Amino acid sequence: MPDLVTGLRQVIQDLIAPDLKAIQAKQDAISRQSEVQHDALVKTLEAFRAEMRSEFAALRANNQLEVLRQVSPLSERISVVEESRGRRIKNT
Numbered sequence: 001m002p003d004l005v006t007g008l009r010q011v012i013q014d015l016i017a018p019d020l021k022a023i024q025a026k027q028d029a030i031s032r033q034s035e036v037q038h039d040a041l042v043k044t045l046e047a048f049r050a051e052m053r054s055e056f057a058a059l060r061a062n063n064q065l066e067v068l069r070q071v072s073p074l075s076e077r078i079s080v081v082e083e084s085r086g087r088r089i090k091n092t
Helices: 002-091
Strands: none
Touching: none
């Protein structure tokens, strides 16, 4: 009886073990491939993040210049108005 169990076990191992090893090898290859793809995705996202930060910085600088362009004429007008008020007050 023990020989029968041992023989049956050996047959099962001979039939299943190669398939299990092949499955394990495929799983390892898929795992390595997913790690490589993950690393590539992370690098792509980091590059995209850096590009977006750069774009936002450029937009921020552009907006600040535009605000200065819009505010500068107003400050000149205010200074002209203040000057004319100051003259009126001195004349009265």
